[in-house]
Amino acid sequence: MKKTLSIMLSMLLLLGVLAGCNNAGSSSASAPGGSEGGQPAAPSATAFKIGGTGPLTGGAAIYGIAAQNGAQIAVEEINAMGGIQFELKYEDDEHDAEKAVNAYNKLKDWGVQISLGSVTSTPAVATSAETFADRIFALTPSASAAAVVEGKDNVYQMCFTDPNQGSASTQYIFDKKLGNKIAVIYKNDDVYSKGIYDTFTAKAKELGLEIVSATTFTEDSQTDFSVQLTEAKNNGADLVFLPIYYTPASLIFQQAKAMDYFPKYFGVDGMDGILALEGFDTSLAEDVMLLTPFNADATDDLTVNFVKKYQEAYGEIPNQFAADGYDCVYAIKQALEAAGCTPDMSAADICEKLVATFPTITFNGLTGDDVTWAPTGEVSKSPKGMIIQNGAYVGMD
Amino acid sequence: MTFLSYFISGLSLGSIYAIIALGYTMVYGIAKMLNFAHGDVIMVGSYICFFAVSRWNLPPVVGVLLAMILCTVLGVTIERLAYKPLRSAPSLSVLITAIGISYFLQNAAQLLWTSNPKVFPSVVGDGSVKFFDGRLSISVITIVTIATCVVIMVALTWFTSKTRMGKAMRACSEDKGAAQLMGISVNHTISVTFAIGSALAAIAGVLLSSAYPTLMPTTGSMPGIKAFTSAVFGGIGSIPGAMLGGILLGIIEIFSKGYISTQLSDAIVFAVLIVILLVKPTGLLGKQITEKV
Numbered sequence: 283m284k285k286t287l288s289i290m291l292s293m294l295l296l297l298g299v300l301a302g303c304n305n306a307g308s309s310s311a312s313a314p315g316g317s318e319g320g321q322p323a324a325p326s327a328t329a330f331k332i333g334g335t336g337p338l339t340g341g342a343a344i345y346g347i348a349a350q351n352g353a354q355i356a357v358e359e360i361n362a363m364g365g366i367q368f369e370l371k372y373e374d375d376e377h378d379a380e381k382a383v384n385a386y387n388k389l390k391d392w393g394v395q396i397s398l399g400s401v402t403s404t405p406a407v408a409t410s411a412e413t414f415a416d417r418i419f420a421l422t423p424s425a426s427a428a429a430v431v432e433g434k435d436n437v438y439q440m441c442f443t444d445p446n447q448g449s450a451s452t453q454y455i456f457d458k459k460l461g462n463k464i465a466v467i468y469k470n471d472d473v474y475s476k477g478i479y480d481t482f483t484a485k486a487k488e489l490g491l492e493i494v495s496a497t498t499f500t501e502d503s504q505t506d507f508s509v510q511l512t513e514a515k516n517n518g519a520d521l522v523f524l525p526i527y528y529t530p531a532s533l534i535f536q537q538a539k540a541m542d543y544f545p546k547y548f549g550v551d552g553m554d555g556i557l558a559l560e561g562f563d564t565s566l567a568e569d570v571m572l573l574t575p576f577n578a579d580a581t582d583d584l585t586v587n588f589v590k591k592y593q594e595a596y597g598e599i600p601n602q603f604a605a606d607g608y609d610c611v612y613a614i615k616q617a618l619e620a621a622g623c624t625p626d627m628s629a630a631d632i633c634e635k636l637v638a639t640f641p642t643i644t645f646n647g648l649t650g651d652d653v654t655w656a657p658t659g660e661v662s663k664s665p666k667g668m669i670i671q672n673g674a675y676v677g678m679d
Numbered sequence: 680m681t682f683l684s685y686f687i688s689g690l691s692l693g694s695i696y697a698i699i700a701l702g703y704t705m706v707y708g709i710a711k712m713l714n715f716a717h718g719d720v721i722m723v724g725s726y727i728c729f730f731a732v733s734r735w736n737l738p739p740v741v742g743v744l745l746a747m748i749l750c751t752v753l754g755v756t757i758e759r760l761a762y763k764p765l766r767s768a769p770s771l772s773v774l775i776t777a778i779g780i781s782y783f784l785q786n787a788a789q790l791l792w793t794s795n796p797k798v799f800p801s802v803v804g805d806g807s808v809k810f811f812d813g814r815l816s817i818s819v820i821t822i823v824t825i826a827t828c829v830v831i832m833v834a835l836t837w838f839t840s841k842t843r844m845g846k847a848m849r850a851c852s853e854d855k856g857a858a859q860l861m862g863i864s865v866n867h868t869i870s871v872t873f874a875i876g877s878a879l880a881a882i883a884g885v886l887l888s889s890a891y892p893t894l895m896p897t898t899g900s901m902p903g904i905k906a907f908t909s910a911v912f913g914g915i916g917s918i919p920g921a922m923l924g925g926i927l928l929g930i931i932e933i934f935s936k937g938y939i940s941t942q943l944s945d946a947i948v949f950a951v952l953i954v955i956l957l958v959k960p961t962g963l964l965g966k967q968i969t970e971k972v
Contacts, residue, residue: 339786339789339794340789340794340897342794343789343794344793344794344795344796347793347794470941470942497941498941498942499941500945501901502901502945503901503932503936503944503945505692505891505893505901505902506688506692506891506933508684508685508688508691508933509685509688509933509936509937509941510936510941512681512684512685512688512937513937516681529796529893529895530893532796532798532892532893533891533892533893536892540807540816540818541684541816542816559795559796559797559798560733560795560796560797560798561729561733561797561798561799561800561892562798563798598795
């Protein structure tokens with residue numbers, strides 16, 4: 283009895299290992315073969331190998347999977363067009379810096395030529411140091427911490443940096459006179475949230491906006507916000523700034539309503555996705571304002587096409603991370619074309635060419651028009667002010 | 680007024696910890712093992728109830744019952760496959776296995792139901808009882824949670840002290856070998872313990888998700904750890920202790936957030952735990968058991 287059980291368990295284990303291999307294999311194999319035009323799969327010597335790490339499992343998996351899916355759609359489209367061919371490979375980093383470096387090393391063994399960095403900021407800080415040392419060009423879809431690009435000439439960002447988001451939000455609130463007394467609730471153990479908070483308060487001081495309450499929470503205490511909301515309410519805040527992701531934000535809206543507190547809310551790009559939250563009562567988010575680079579409800583051809591393909595392939599409305607992943611691949615394609623790179627070049631040669639080219643290109647994508655990059659790696663694009671009305675995003679400008 | 684409203688917030692958070700801690704303490708008290716997968720069974724229970732109520736439009740009562748039944752099956756299966764073969768192994772091996780099961784459940788949930796958060800439909804209604812012209816309000820879910828806690832606590836105490844099965848459980852917890860010699864089936868008794876613990880997990884899952892409705896594969900893990908802390912705080916193995924520990928932990932957490940610092944609240948909670956354990960190593964209501972050689 284005991285023996286059969288142990289044999290069964292070990293078989294199960296073996297099955298798990300094999301299944302794991304399968305998964306990893308299919309994601310890379312489907313890239314060249316996935317072209318709908320029915321062309322023969324491109325051999326790897328004629329395709330650029332691009333790879334990235336992101337949380338594909340664990341609590342932050344929603345972001346990693348979205349970026350991977352978005353990039354995958356772009357790769358399939360580009361491969362179907364002919365011309366430049368890509369092979370895409372994502373490795374799981376579980377939103378952990380140490381695992382991200384291991385995942386990145388796996389990509390290097392695979393022969394990655396251009397990196398998509400890491401999806402989330404904490405791992406990205408670790409992997410960007412590696413890509414800098416290895417001279418592999420990296421464009422991260424969504425790691426927005428300033429430390430990701432700081433001092434590294436070959437690391438670029440597709441998303442706004444946190445300082446930019448913070449000061450843009452303050453400017454927006456000030457210009458539109460959205461609130462007089464501001465409360466901020468931010469996530470203390472997240473560089474993203476903390477980074478935005480820091481620049482938000484610095485800019486608010488400069489402009490003379492009054493911050494009446496600043497409270498925090500952490501990964502471990504992101505369920506109960508009664509204290510933070512009570513403090514904001516008692517201090518008479520009429521606008522609550524939420525530089526956080528939408529999951530805790532949905533709880534904040536619900537708990538504020540339960541205590542009859544109805545301030546205005548202002549969010550950043552992490553708030554994007556709240557309307558796609560399954561089962562969420564969208565009336566709770568009525569009149570919530572946010573600055574975001576991507577809007578899945580926009581009616582331009584590019585967005586409509588992307589959202590349609592994404593829904594067909596993955597059965598979900600894409601969020602901003604998916605759009606960032608998609609844009610990354612197209613931006614790399616544009617830069618490769620402009621620099622005249624070929625897939626047989628070494629990663630270091632491609633890196634030198636792209637470093638010289640990236641600051642010169644102007645990119646139009648899902649997350650912004652006329653996007654440019656500074657030689658430091660920071661992106662310059664204008665955030666769109668959105669407000670939620672009747673369960674849909676509406677442009678504010 | 681702020682004090683009272685913080686107190687009520689603490690009570691509602693604490694009641695959630697308490698109801699999870701009851702399951703922890705029950706399994707620990709009998710099987711003498713820390714079932715770290717408890718928090719994840721809670722998560723599975725929430726998902727089952729979510730699918731029953733939101734997707735299949737079943738009445739909430741049916742959803743809760745379904746969650747209880749499936750969680751019981753899950754708990755017994757886990758016990759049978761993962762813990763039973765380790766019955767005579769050192770407790771450290773069992774502990775590591777429990778952590779493994781916890782990760783397995785989280786990742787299986789992510790594979791099955793994706794990591795996208797879902798909003799749990801409140802099965803008890805989201806109304807609240809208001810006092811002092813609405814300046815103070817207690818939500819219905821808090822009242823229901825505390826009431827459920829008391830009922831479960833009384834029922835468990837009665838069950839373990841009065842019924843045949845309960846007596847067998849206590850016998851197993853004191854001395855497995857002697858219990859076996861007295862004709863008690865230790866394996867069967869421990870399986871029943873896990874069945875009850877898992878059914879309690881399902882109830883705790885439904886209440887946890889009704890109070891804090893964002894449902895993710897990791898939903899159970901942090902409340903699970905906090906509940907484990909409450910169980911230790913109140914004296915692990917003691918059923919009233921789990922409830923007391925849970926509620927106190929919730930209140931301390933909210934007060935330290937409100938009056939000291941939102942940044943330091945967790946540090947303060949755990950500092951209090953350390954102080955309590957220094958003064959009373961068995962927890963608030965824990966009994967000192969001397970090992971006879």
